Amino acid sequence: MKTEFTFGDIVSVAGYENRIFYVDAWSEIKRTEEWGVSEYVDFELTDAINGEFLDAFEMDL
Numbered sequence: 001m002k003t004e005f006t007f008g009d010i011v012s013v014a015g016y017e018n019r020i021f022y023v024d025a026w027s028e029i030k031r032t033e034e035w036g037v038s039e040y041v042d043f044e045l046t047d048a049i050n051g052e053f054l055d056a057f058e059m060d061l
Contacts, residue, residue, distance in 0.1 A: 003026060004061075005023050005058070015060070019049070020049075021048060025043070026044065040058065043058065
């Protein structure tokens with residue numbers, strides 16, 4: 001999967017206004033269930049100020 005963001009990028013996250021995060025890692029996830037297949041990217045982020053960790057979907061960045 002091609003992502004819009006890469007390691008070290010500075011991003012903002014929906015719902016976390018006035019905070020910025022660094023992209024630490026991402027996971028390409030493919031789920032197969034009885035009604036279909038879904039694929040998405042999950043990002044692991046670190047707050048640039050206080051070091052707090054956060055997981056977010058690509059659509060929220």
